Amino acid sequence: MKVRVSSLLLLAILVLGILLVATAQLNQSFSSSEVTFSVESRVVDDQLILILTPSSVTPSSFSIQYAVRMERGNETLEYQGAGVLRDISLSEPINLWVQKEENASYEIYVKVIDEKGRIVHYSLSLISESPSEEEWKEIGMRFVERSPTYEFDGFNLKFAGMERKGEKLILSYEFTSKHSGYGDRSGKMLAQVLTQHRVEIVVEKDEIVSAIMDGKWDMINQRILEG
Template sequence: MNQRIGLAILGLFVFTVLFSANAASAGQSMLVYHGKNVIESPPEFAGLAFHFLINNDKATVVSAGSAGLEVVRMDLTPSDVCIQTQSTLCFEGVVTEVKNPQIHQVGDEISFTLDLTNKKQIGTAKSGSMEGMSVIMNIERMNLKSTAPYTLEITREGGFAGFAPKTMTFDPENGMIVITEGKSTTNVPLDDLTIKEIDQAFQKSKLFNILVDDYLPNEGAADYFAYTLHLNQGVFEKEFSWTDASDTAPSVLRELHQIIWSAGEENIPMPVDIPAHDDQTIIEIASEFVLSSPTFAFDGMKDTLEFGPITILESFPEQYKLDVMFTSSHGGFGDRTDQIVTQALTPHVMEIIISEGVVISAVTDETWDEMNNQYVLKAPN
């Protein structure tokens, strides 16, 4: 039997362990992959190459052997032998089918550990004729994409006027772009066609296959915009930076920036036309927000709503601040579904700031951020 061919299964590329928290328990990955690994050691097997096809929690390994192409198919599950991080992954594989077998048989078990940072992989046979043997691989070529939900965050700053950072975050699951500029946040809903166009541009970009992350401006360049693109998908994150004057930056980065930026700016909701200091309109906007806010929606008592005086802040455009008082039937903040809560009448004060007809800040008891449904982030003392 050709032991070199039997080593093929040990080269299985473990990007397949891109698990979400829920998918991991079910043994499902969220990745499609085609790649090539080459053995580094043991020396007698150095240079032997294998091709791998990954589709979620199934894997296929193809290599050339004396009996023709050996095809090994496996089921994959996450392993608890290491702490799963963005740079270290590990899982267990079980052979389910073999064509033209050389060494491996159905039922053989193999464990894998991957060092993503150094593009190294270690595979160890846990059973079968190769039990106890470990092989170190170099990851030479790959083409992969995750099927996990993703978000894209693009930040622009600089230019000849030295503009402050402005960020647009695209979330296809929520169907919107969130624009953040200073303390101002604007939610921009998108139609299905726009969401599809951005998603197609993202899938075409194949960001995980771009090896360089930082593209410096050309020598002597000045007054340029600087951009950062941050991808968050499953357990993986990837960030790129470039400028208007970075000739070496891939065109797909510029294309993603352009399509997201245009969609965000072209679909900004028109502000409500509020006459100067129209108390009734301000109260109506505040009331509508409070009724749908996480804390009030859970157990707020509508007949306890009270509105404090309205203050005009020194800003442009004008911002209006007011306190809204109400009582909840339980303790705590936000949506407390499935949580253990105290059943006690609890008074709250929600401070609301409104600009151009939109609530831009809402904090309950100086503790709970109603817009982001989380505790207020406070700077350390």
């Protein structure tokens, strides 16, 4: 009888341990998915710098991917890089090691990826003179082209319109995906069906402050909008 009780006790402890580990992993995953980032670009000593600021303190590690597009006259160059952010508690400066060229404009595309490989942030920072509306039309096109949803299986991207509301410039685009869903869907079971998408980008003070797909997908924070 004692042996049986001991066995049952050990089994109960084992099950409890598994539940605690699963709960901890679930909480960590939930915490990770709730972190959002703001990104600021600066020039310091002729070097491009990114400042990433998390919305909350988190023990999770995140990786970052960035692409820099430089234009100077008829010259266009692109740089790419990556890094790791560990135990985020403060704003994290990242030196892109790109020399700031005189009379050049820069577009810096940033993706932040959590420990499970999910893209949790996508944004564009500009270092340039104030772009014209026509230039914003092209910048918005590149923003959609580099977005996780479009990169995964998007095609036939088209400009769909422009509207100014006070200080805000609203840009609209349309494209088609080969599968359902949003973001980077690698490793997921997907319905293979052509899906039409419409993107609305809001520009204010030379910054993309909002990018919404189909009225429900937050392209910057890579999540379904609540409500």
